Amino acid sequence: MAAPEPYTLDALGPGGPYRARHRETVTDTAGSAVAELSLVPRLFVSRALGALHRAEPLPRERRLAALARAARVFREDEVHGLGYDAYERTVSRVSGIPLAAVRSAADEIADSARRALVGAYGALPGGAVLDWRDGRTRTGSAVWTRRGEVLAVNAAGNHPAPHALWLEALALGFRVAVRPSRREPFTPHRLVAALRAAGFGDDHVVLLPTDHDVAGELLGGADLALVYGGDDVVRRYAADPSVLVQGPGRTKILVTAGADWRAHLDTLVDSVAHHGGMKCVNASAVLVEGDPAPVAAALAERLGALPSLPAEDEKAGLPVQPLDRARALDRHLRERARGTVAHLGGDGVVEELPDGGAVLRPAVFEAPDLRGGWHTAELPFPCVWVVPWSRADGAAALGGSLVVGVLADDAEPADGELIDALVADRTIANVYVGDHPTHWMDRSVPHDGYLGEFLMRSKTVIRG
Template structure:
């Protein structure tokens, strides 16, 4: 790797654009690793107008370009960076382990190849994809876009969410991505790869900008997706043009008819996979009976995870600047008062000696599920273990992006299936981070992007 900061240009409708105003992108030690061009609001306005004026590529060309772009992204040299250099850079900037970056790159690659298949899993069974379909002669629903331009306010905690907006591109939307300053390397590489593969500069753009410009990205689009915390979810809760992706609060439940010892590997893996940074990592475990033995067993397993810099091939734990890690640790300690610490009782900071620190696991046992801590989700292996009884019902399990239920109680399963705040329900040995193209994450994206309209013709 060069000692000079990597230049991450804006990618506008007239090509790459390097601005005078740039934001330093630090690595986990705090040293400047890259420089991100920051475009003004006027640039954003013009870029969004260009997307709106453009015409989407025909479907066959879109799918071919997605497939070629997937190969370039995962294997080629893009903007002077080999894939290996990109992987190293993302691990150093984001603090996510290099293995997690590699898995995410594979996920993005796979999502691009399967984007057409994935999008059409959301299509109503009675609808057709094109008005030219012979079935429209007698009257038929046609699945069609709700708009033309789709905006993405990207997450920076992990590269994998960039796999999702590829579905919108496959459906013919033109895409504007406002990258996170925490990790802009992945969307820059992906959009460059897509452009090399045949998408025009007026089809997909990268708009690094400030908060004023960020609002303009959303205003200039027909629909958008935004990532953030509870405040973001509340802000867009009633906006039918915005899809808010907030905390996952994914959970695991073990009822008395199941021996948790038979499933400990999956439970621990759900907590620690990719360093616990994703919304689909388990952050709460509820158990019928005494939670202490399970909490102790989880803590014993998590304590064995090594502390390593993020680029190390065996790294798991997320790494941040040491001062940031201490702030996270202090917050955890302030919120965990009154709980029993099985791991991380004195803090969760392991300094690496270069100004960075790994966030080490925390296992806390609660006396009751409604003590207030169960909904605290932090971006490392931090798990709350609490008691559950059948009398508690589904209340402790609500507001879960993924719930993994180890139970034979079909009545409980029915209630969980009917609960609208449980987005995904896994039964048995399936880690909460399991995902595949073609199954919904928080509902199908296609449900948000598309609508059905009746067409009848002669």
């Protein structure tokens, strides 16, 4: 039987779908061709951004209604010839993300579209109004207004869930240009197509796959940009106020001496391994006040029981990668783990699958101290560093974290002071005290601050 023809992923420009002469093959984790992705040239990008700048946003109520319709189209309909079940299995096959995680991410995206108002307006200052016509401006009021008109999104490819965030920009009236990751372009392609089918104009939201050397045209031609990447990307844009960078999470859990960690072992394991351990909110380090060895041993026993299955299997819980990439990650891990005690993964984390690709097995390493920096290493599978911590190390040892989970007694004065310090630390985005997994999220609270804090500003209007 002949192999099926690769699926065609056209760019979605202001004039409709566009099939470029320059196309890139998207392969699955076994190396088989799955799709051909059109890569648009620099001129196409600049003209598309010009169209977005000229377009007027839909009225607020129409925007929100269109987002709600898009949620249904994205989650239920056939979009550009791809039904939902085929979509989720294709994403799992190409990205190596466990099928259950893909399904959960799709639900998150649809929920964000339905409830975009909740997330987008979460940043609205209490003293501001949404329209200069509001009666409060007659005596003087703050009016919440956009910092620009066009947002560029240089999207992540490690997981579909981040695509839930930029929908808030559409809710606020921005026009949005998305540059998909060539690693997983199916989710943004489906989402942009669903938004258009639901009522957003072709000049309101576009999909612009490009080579890396054209990406700068996209970011430079927009008013604001949302960029995903590693430490190199964070350093590149750190001083640019028009760019919001979503970098590594380096999520951690602190277990204080007074906490019964055994009673919270399920939460510890879930925080590390939830949906394959591939997200920035998965815990990559556990700091223990006291002896870390028992915690490491218990985590290793539980994580080691996870099965190695193809990502598309309903029971899969671990990520799959092409064999060469899996081996490269394994080599990096072994080098990084020098000087630690391996409780799991010391003999390698790569398990080849019969039909191609390799599962990345969990790893648990006990580090001797914080000075070696092992606790700052983050890898795209369940890999956790268990490290001793003391009160002298303080909150600073947990800095630079998207989430810090704390197993402590917040009624104890010393623990209360510690939590005060964690909440005050400007390099820690979220603090979860008690039995809450680090991947916990809710649309009504910020993930890494509210996106609206970046997209909007308040200005004073007085009239009458």
